[in-house]
Amino acid sequence: MPARLVIGVDIGGTKLAAAVVDEQLRIHQRLQRSMLGQDTPALLDTIAGAVLELIGMAAGEVVAAGVGIPSLIDRRSGTSVMAVNLPLAGVRFGALMSERLDLPVFVDNDGNLAALAEHRAGAGAGAEHMVFIGLGTGISGGLILNGELYRGSVGAGAELGHMVIDCNGPPCQGNCPNHGCFEALASGTALGREAVAAAQRHPDSALGGALRAGRAVEGPLVTELAHDGDAAARAVIELIGTRVGVAIASLVNVFNPELVVVGGGVMGAGEMLLAPARAELQRRALPPSRDLVQVVPAAYAHEAGMVGAAALALDGLAAKQGEA
Amino acid sequence: MPARLVIGVDIGGTKLAAAVVDEQLRIHQRLQRSMLGQDTPALLDTIAGAVLELIGMAAGEVVAAGVGIPSLIDRRSGTSVMAVNLPLAGVRFGALMSERLDLPVFVDNDGNLAALAEHRAGAGAGAEHMVFIGLGTGISGGLILNGELYRGSVGAGAELGHMVIDCNGPPCQGNCPNHGCFEALASGTALGREAVAAAQRHPDSALGGALRAGRAVEGPLVTELAHDGDAAARAVIELIGTRVGVAIASLVNVFNPELVVVGGGVMGAGEMLLAPARAELQRRALPPSRDLVQVVPAAYAHEAGMVGAAALALDGLAAKQGEA
Numbered sequence: 001m002p003a004r005l006v007i008g009v010d011i012g013g014t015k016l017a018a019a020v021v022d023e024q025l026r027i028h029q030r031l032q033r034s035m036l037g038q039d040t041p042a043l044l045d046t047i048a049g050a051v052l053e054l055i056g057m058a059a060g061e062v063v064a065a066g067v068g069i070p071s072l073i074d075r076r077s078g079t080s081v082m083a084v085n086l087p088l089a090g091v092r093f094g095a096l097m098s099e100r101l102d103l104p105v106f107v108d109n110d111g112n113l114a115a116l117a118e119h120r121a122g123a124g125a126g127a128e129h130m131v132f133i134g135l136g137t138g139i140s141g142g143l144i145l146n147g148e149l150y151r152g153s154v155g156a157g158a159e160l161g162h163m164v165i166d167c168n169g170p171p172c173q174g175n176c177p178n179h180g181c182f183e184a185l186a187s188g189t190a191l192g193r194e195a196v197a198a199a200q201r202h203p204d205s206a207l208g209g210a211l212r213a214g215r216a217v218e219g220p221l222v223t224e225l226a227h228d229g230d231a232a233a234r235a236v237i238e239l240i241g242t243r244v245g246v247a248i249a250s251l252v253n254v255f256n257p258e259l260v261v262v263g264g265g266v267m268g269a270g271e272m273l274l275a276p277a278r279a280e281l282q283r284r285a286l287p288p289s290r291d292l293v294q295v296v297p298a299a300y301a302h303e304a305g306m307v308g309a310a311a312l313a314l315d316g317l318a319a320k321q322g323e324a
Numbered sequence: 325m326p327a328r329l330v331i332g333v334d335i336g337g338t339k340l341a342a343a344v345v346d347e348q349l350r351i352h353q354r355l356q357r358s359m360l361g362q363d364t365p366a367l368l369d370t371i372a373g374a375v376l377e378l379i380g381m382a383a384g385e386v387v388a389a390g391v392g393i394p395s396l397i398d399r400r401s402g403t404s405v406m407a408v409n410l411p412l413a414g415v416r417f418g419a420l421m422s423e424r425l426d427l428p429v430f431v432d433n434d435g436n437l438a439a440l441a442e443h444r445a446g447a448g449a450g451a452e453h454m455v456f457i458g459l460g461t462g463i464s465g466g467l468i469l470n471g472e473l474y475r476g477s478v479g480a481g482a483e484l485g486h487m488v489i490d491c492n493g494p495p496c497q498g499n500c501p502n503h504g505c506f507e508a509l510a511s512g513t514a515l516g517r518e519a520v521a522a523a524q525r526h527p528d529s530a531l532g533g534a535l536r537a538g539r540a541v542e543g544p545l546v547t548e549l550a551h552d553g554d555a556a557a558r559a560v561i562e563l564i565g566t567r568v569g570v571a572i573a574s575l576v577n578v579f580n581p582e583l584v585v586v587g588g589g590v591m592g593a594g595e596m597l598l599a600p601a602r603a604e605l606q607r608r609a610l611p612p613s614r615d616l617v618q619v620v621p622a623a624y625a626h627e628a629g630m631v632g633a634a635a636l637a638l639d640g641l642a643a644k645q646g647e648a
Contacts, residue, residue: 074612129477141578145469152580153453156613159577164608167490167570178573178608243491249502250487254465254578256476284488284502288398289480 003060006313007051009067010110010305011035013086013137017302018050020058021310025121027303029057040087048100064104066313068113068305069093070140075155080107106309106316108151110134111158113308114300115142116149118261120311122299129257132298133160135244135266138174139183145255161187165246186243188266192218195236205232223269234272241273245280248295252281256289263298270297327384330637331375333391334434334629335359337410337461341626342374344382345634349445351627353381364411372424388428390637392437392629393417394464399479404431430633430640432475434458435482437632438624439466440473442585444635446623453581456622457484459568459590462498463507469579485511489570510567512590516542519560529556547593558596565597569604572619576605580613587622594621 005028009018019030033050035043047067055062071080071088080088098105108116115124115132124130128147134140141160143150151157161183162176169180173189184190195218199211206225211217225233248260262274278295285293300307329352333342343354357374359367371391379386395404395412404412422429432440439448439456448454452471458464465484467474475481485507486500493504497513508514519542523535530549535541549557572584586598602619609617624631 072610072612129481143578145474146472148470150469152613153582154580154612154616156610157453157578157580159580159610159613162577162610163487163574164489164570165491167567168492176610178577178610246488246491250574253483253486253502254467254481256478256481256483258477286396286480286483286486286500286502288396288478289476289483292478 005058005060005062006310006317007054007062007065008306008308008310008313009047009051009065010113010309011047011067011069011086012305013070016047016050017306018054019303019306019310020054020062021307022060023314025117025307025311027306028059029054030306035086040091043087044096044100048097051097051101051103062103064106064313064317065097065101066106066108066113066309066311066316067093067097068108068110068309070110072156072159073107073109075151104313104317104320106312108155108309108312109140110305111140111142111160112149112151113142113312114140114263114298114304115144115158115261115308116311117300117304117308118263118298119144119149121307122304123261123296124259127257127259129255130259130261131160131251131255131257132261132263133244133247134264134304135187135262136264137188139187140264143255160247160251163247163250165243165250182243182247186240186247188219188264191222191236191240191266194239195222195233198232198236202232206230207232207236219266220268223272226269226272237269237272238276240266241269241276242280244273245277246284248277248281249284249290252285252289252293257293260293260295261298262295263300263304267297329382329384329386330634330641331378331386331389332630332632332634332637333371333375333389334437334633335371335391335393335410337394340371340374341630342378343627343630343634344378344386345631346384347638349441349631349635351630352383353378354630359410364415367411368420368424372421375421375425375427386427388430388637388641389421389425390430390432390437390633390635390640391417391421392432392434392633392636394434396480396483397431397433399475428637428641428644430636432479432633432636433464434629435464435466435484436473436475437466437636438464438587438622438628439468439482439585439632440635441624441628441632442587442622443468443473445631446628447585447620448583451581451583453579454583454585455484455575455579455581456585456587457568457571458588458628459511459586460588461512463511464588467579484571484575487571487574489567489574506567506571510564510571512543512588515546515560515564515590518563519546519557522556522560526556530554531556531560543590544592547596550593550596561593561596562600564590565593565600566604568597569601570608572601572605573608573614576609576613576617581617584617584619585622586619587624587628591621
C-alpha cells in the first residue's frame, strides 16, 4: 500500500516553506519560494505552484494540504481577517486553494500550527495542557487545552502576544492597536530596540562597537555577543527573558498548564533567555501551578509551521471522514 | 417521584451561604452561618452542620453536595492548596466532608462555580466560550471553553485576577506574590484605595466630604456618590472600569470568547464601570474577536456561588454514574 501523504505549507512574511509529510509527521521532499512584493493573485499562484510541485515529487498519494498563514482567521468562513505583512486580508484562502488544487485544504494561523507540531511530535508530546509561545519578529501563540488545539469562538484565539503586560507600555506593531502588549515588549523587534539603546548607553561594550561599525544590532548578533560574554548584550537578553517570564506567569495563573514551550527565532538565545524567564515566573505565579509547570525550549526551529500544517491536514481529513 | 435535590454551599471569607437546590437549579430552602474566627475543626463542624440542617429541611432526596471555597484546589487529591482568609490550606476538604456527611461531596473554587452558574442558568446560558470575572475584595475568574468549565492540569487554572496588567504595578494582596496583577489594580480593595486618594486630592467633592466625616470610603459608598453625580467618585469608577477593560482586552485576544460576564460586588457600579471597560477593550483588542464579543453584567449577584456549587454536584454525580 503506498504511503498516505500530505503537504504542509508555512507562509511567512516574505517566503513560503513547504514539504511532503507522512502520517508520522516525518518530512520528505521540501522546497522554499520567495513571495516578496507579490500581490494577491501572484501570491496565490506561488502557493498553489509550490503545492503542485511537491505533489509531483511525492512518493505516494497526497490526500490533503495544510497551510499556516500569519493572520487571524475567521473559521466560520475560512477568511483571513488580518494579515500583517501579506495582501491576504479578506481572502477566503482555504476555499480558493481547495478549488484550485482539487484537494482538501486546511488553514490555520502560524502560532496554532507551531503549537500543534510541538504537541504532536515535539517538546509537548503527550501534554494535556500546553502553552506555546513563538518569539519572532512578532510573538505568536498557541494553546493545547484538554489535549486539543484551542481556537476560540471563530478561530481567532490564542493571540498570546497581545496580552497586556504593561498597560502604560509602548505601542505594539503591525495592525495591533494595543500598547504594552507582550509583543511590544518582548518580541525580536523589541529585543533589537533595547539592544540599540544599550549599545548607545554602553559605547565601550561589544554591542556598542557593533553599532558603531554599522552592523545590524538585532537578535542573532545580540545572542552571538552575549554568548561571547559581552555584559551589555547579556543584560538585554536578560531583560527580554524577564519580560517573557512576566507573560508566562500570567499564562501559568490562567491555564495551570503542565508545560510552556518557547520557540521562535529569538530562542537562539536559549537558556540565557529562559533562565531569567523561569526566575520571574517563580517570583510572580501562584502555587501549585508555578511549582508544577515546566518551561522548555521548542523542539522544532524553522519547521514547526510546516509540520503543524501537515498535522492540521491529517486531523482535518480524519474529522471529515468521521463525519462522512 | 420525589424531587432529586442537592445542597450548594458557598464559603466566603467570614460566612457561608447554603441552599437546597433542585435539578433545574432553582433555590429552595437557604441558610447562612458565620465562620468568623473559627479554626479548622470548628469550620468543618459549621459547614457539615449547615448541610445536615438543610438535608433535614429538604422536601425530597438530597443526593449530593457541592462546595465552593475561596482557595486554589489541587484536584488530584481534592486538597485546598491555599485559602486566602480561611484555615483550610492543606485540608483534604472533599474527602473529609464526604465521609462526615455520608454523601458525595464535590469541591471547586468560587470563581469556577460562579462561571458555572452564569453558564448554566445566568448571563452566559448557551455560550460555548465564556470568560467570567468576579470583581470583589479580590478578583476571581472562571472559564467556559468549548462548553465546559476549564480547570487546567490540576484544577488550579482560571486565576484571571492574577494576570499581570502592569508589570511595574503595586504588590498584590493575600498570598499572591505578584505585583501589578489585575486584582492589585482593579479589585474592590484597589477601588477603595483609589477612592481614598481621590478624596484627599479633591477635598471639596462629596467623596472628600465622606472621608472627612469618617465614612468607609469603599465600593458601595463610591458607587452611591457616583450615582448621585459626584465627579470625583465617577472618575474613580471610570479608572477601575478602564483597568477592567485592559484585562478584558487581554482575555479577548487570548480566548476569542463570545461573552465576557462581569460579576462580583463591585458590579454594583453597573454601566458606570462597564462602559469604560468596553471602550478600553475597543481601543486595545484585535479584530475580529473585539467586534464579536459581548461584555455583560452577571445575572447572579450573591447566589452565583451556591447555584454553581449545586451545578457542580449535579455534574459530578452524573459523571460518577456515567463511570459506573
